[in-house]
Amino acid sequence: MRKVFQAELHQIGEGLIEISALVGEAITKASTAFAAADLQTAQEVIAADARIDFLQNDLDERAIDVLALQGPVASDLRMIVGSLRMSASLERMGDLARHIAQLTRLRFPNQVIPVSLTSTFAELARLDIVIAEKVTELLDSRDLELVGDIAAAKSQINKLHKSVFSTMAAPDWNETAATTVDVTLASRYFERFGDHGVSVARKVSYLVTGEWQPEDFLTV
Amino acid sequence: MRKVFQAELHQIGEGLIEISALVGEAITKASTAFAAADLQTAQEVIAADARIDFLQNDLDERAIDVLALQGPVASDLRMIVGSLRMSASLERMGDLARHIAQLTRLRFPNQVIPVSLTSTFAELARLDIVIAEKVTELLDSRDLELVGDIAAAKSQINKLHKSVFSTMAAPDWNETAATTVDVTLASRYFERFGDHGVSVARKVSYLVTGEWQPEDFLTV
Known part of the structure; x- marks a missing residue:
């Protein structure tokens, strides 16, 4: 029984890593x-989001089954409840990647953002990718040094x-209102994505240390 | 033991209603x-959000204790897992109300939005308030007719x-870029608030019927 239980816990952990890799x-x-106003790639991201949603539901169902059948306590219980929360954050990160792709599709063949902001958005994107990759690594290794890296990337974001x-x-911002709206939304999507990544990192940290870091501890 | 358990479940339900009322x-x-560029009231909302966060944490801790000590199964287990998810949505609704208050504070003594959009935002606000009130009522009564009302309000939003x-x-939008940014964010905050309300309503519906309504079922 105990062996089955450990295997199930392990599978839930693997499930989270799989979802996180897809989010990355x-x-x-x-x-x-x-960045490239690439419609084809945008469509792929939009289509692929359903898979993330499916995997999240599937993982949550399995987690609830484990709760029902094994009645875990202490750290095992916290790990499962933590998984439910982390899967929700990861699913939301997938949605935000989809929103970025949808903005790209909406403005195709034009760029969503003006040339003057290209490098800023390239850096926002790079940092979000760093966060996603480090979250996957953290879920796998539980190396808490990564939590600091993730928080540092978010601070730059x-x-x-x-x-x-x-x-x-x-005063020299002369873009149309439509562009201003798009830039506002796009910047917020990239920012929210990073924020949910920090949220997953904090949960892993909590599971490993048993101590809840206040929000401002990680976002200074 | 059973009696204690039922009392604890009941308390979790009451806790959700309390948080929902505060969100309302x-x-x-x-x-x-x-609407009134009222700094004093905005500050009150910002200050009061900490109480919602505290109550959410407290409720989640109690829910995890019930999971650990009672090992609930079947509908009781779903109710507790559902509570953890609903508390997260309610907490997020509290954050969005705070964001609206923070925008108000940021632009004080000016209005956040131009006069031309006053009535649209008044209606957005009215619908969000309707959703919040009906969510509280739904958590209390479990009357699923309210789910349809909530979805209808979201559809108008x-x-x-x-x-x-x-x-x-x-072409006749002549506001500054700063105002365009504010209007974009404010509209999104009101929209997201309603969306999380629908999300809570769907979870209640699921707990009562055992059937998960597809997202588009409720948002047509």
């Missing part, structure tokens, strides 16, 4: 599509996100 | 502050949210 693929492709808003508020 | 208060006051974007894309 989604944000990588969404960023490529976004916050600065870039603010700088986008400053750029739009400056 | 938050969106009502945030909407008032937003979606139309208004789209109309805000059309307004900003129209």
Whole structure:
């Protein structure tokens, strides 16, 4: 019984890693599509999101089955409840990658953002990809040094996100309102993606250490 | 033992209702502050959000204790897992009410939105308040007729949210980029709030009927 239980716990952990890897693929492709106004790649990201949703539901059902059949306690119980929460964050990250792809599709064949913001958004995308990859690695290795790396990347994202808003508020911003709307949404999508990544990292940290880090501890 | 267990389940249910009522208060006051550029009320909403966060953590801890100590199965287990998910959605609704209050504070003593959009945002706010109140009522009564009402309100919100974007894309939109950014964010906050309300309603519906409604069933 105990052996079956450990195998089930292990499978839930593997399931999270699989979803996280798909989320990493989604944000990588969404960023490529976004940067290059690449409709084909955007469509692929949009289509692939259903798989992430499916895997999340499947993992949640398995987690609930384990709760029902094994009645886990202590750290095993926290691990399963933590998995339910992390799967929700990962699913949301998949949605945000899809939103970025949808913006790309909406404005195709044009770019979503003006040339003046290309490098800022390339950096936002790069940092989100770093976060997604490190989250996958963290779920696999539980190496808590990665938590600090993820928080540091998010801190850089916050600065870039603010700088986008400053750029739009400056007197020399001459873009159309439609572009302003798109830039606002795109910047927020990249920022939210990173935020959910931090949220997953905090949960892993909690499961490993048993201590809940206050939100500002990781986002300074 | 069984009696204690039922009392604990009941308390978790009451805890959700309490959080939902506070979320209703938050969106009502945030909407008032937003409409009237009322700094004092905005500050109250921002300060009160910590209480919602605290109650969510407290409820989640109690739910995990019940899982550990009672090892519930079947519908009781689903109810507890459902509570963990609903508390997360309610907490997020509280955050969005706070974001609306923060925008109000940021632009004080000015209005966040231009006069031309006053009535649209008043309607968005009214619908979010309807959703929050009906979610609280639904958590209490489990009357599934309310789920349809909530979905209908969200459907109206979606139309208004789209109309805000059309307004900003129209040639006669002459507002500053800063205002365009604010309107984009505010409209999205009101829309996301309603979306999380629908999400809570779907979970209640699932707990009562045992059947998961596809997302589009409720949002037509």
